[in-house]
Amino acid sequence: MEARMRNPIRLYMSMSLDGYIAGPDDRPGQELGRDGGRLFNWLDDRESDGPNGQVYREALATGAVISGRRTFELAGRWQGDHHDGVPIFVLTHHVDDGDVPPGHAQFVTDVEDCAREAREAAGDRPVMVHGAGAAQALLRAGQLDEMEIHLVQVLLGDGRRLFDHTPLRPGGDVKTLFVSYRVTDLDQSLHFYSALGYAEVGRVEGGDGTRLVILKFPGESAASLELVHRPGDGRVDVGSGFDHLAIQVDTLATTLEMLTVAGLEPEPIQHPAGPHGPKTSWLTDPDGYRIELVQWPPGHPDGITEADFS
Template sequence: MRTLHVGSRVTDLGQSLAFYPAIGYEVVGSVPETPIGQLTRSTVDRTRPVARGPHRRHHRRRLARGRGMRMGRTPLRLYMSMSVDGYITGPDDRPGQELGRDGGRLFNWLDDRMSEGINGQVYAEASSTGAVISGRRTFELAKRWNGDHHDGVPINVLTHHIDPADKPPGSAKFYTDVNACAAEAREAAGDRPVLVHGAGAAQALLAAGQLDELELHLVPVLLGDGRRLFEPTGLGHVELELVRRLEGRNVTHMRYRVVHQDGKQP
């Protein structure tokens, strides 16, 4: 496995690329000590805002309508590290410089990935995925993960064209149909989330109404240039609901739920 040297730090390039990227309420109070991968629905719900008084019933009805028919399905969750000014790589990202110039700064928090703190818990949660959806560009920049990513779970790769002679390695499979890609990933994942990699995959899934959550790792840096998570795509207005906010060392982990209005696509 290749390594990326960032200053005096060493960040595993494969692990970095594995993470690459509505208005809600900030979580207050202490963060649960239970590893995030073991959190129950009730534990996570305690980090969400609760309406009081006469507005409580209306608040709960509004959330139910916003989630539409999406509750209960296996979530497709994007994981992405991002600078405060919205970049997920530095400028000039390419083979040999996969994270762009200075883009490795976005992944320094992974130095804590084996710790028992918040950063380690978030990493463990992402690693417990049941399937992966990746964009083709991310897949190629990551050297196709040698056909294995997260202990052999299926890797569904969205691409514009499939060459019959190009057989992806290991558990990877190419898809041109976004909905089929999402459906098969959900089925394979079972009761575990599907981890989404790459800006292109995220945009395609969001446009198809398939992306359910965004886990953004906000790093306190301004890169000034590079690749953005969401370039102008014509998607229009999409509401997000902040459902979790965790403060790690040198990073803030924020989870947003995509509000699918009455089951319609965004």
């Protein structure tokens, strides 16, 4: 505790009145998002003796920097020097072979190791935190000591928030990883799910002939379905426990045409909630698993949320 009081890990962040730290569509070439540069107009006054100058000098007096990987890349890796040659610790999930960051930067994959090494490197000076991702990771790990939020008198209306999707509870975030079920004929099932639009992410083969194939839709960021083939277990009996898998589509009629051409047999379009509700269709995979295809009405957001039940 004494070390943390001596050199706290401190988040410095400029934020709009409506809670955004970057405008929408932040990307290389538009690093602060659309109109997000207004959050940093105060830097024009950074050489003054007033509050803007005080904040700027305080930030540059820090002895180390912790950054998220996304922030680090959007900033052009700061050419290896954020300020005064202090060490830069970049939190990342993965480091590619041969990817050595420039100058005083280094990649760290464990958040607690990152915090410890940054404190040691900073000596008696505070540690600056750069980026929402790093702040969220440190907060979840109990390593973020202070937050200095610079509330800027602008309204962005949209963009990136500081604490989006950040659970303020021990243990971190929890979410569904993927659905997994057993299939009788792996090749036949792969043909079926490939026709639906799934793409293979990877597979694992066991010594007893077991094969696991991980699938995702092209628009998904991670796997959503696993097919498990265990020859020794015989044919699949779906039974009464599994009900169905629901898949969202953009245009149901076009999807059904494509599935029919691929040799699948989707059922006719239904309107279970009336003419102004979602459109649905059903089909059955080679093992008897039921699949519901859903097209939301215009203006409905992706997925099902609390708003659907209010």
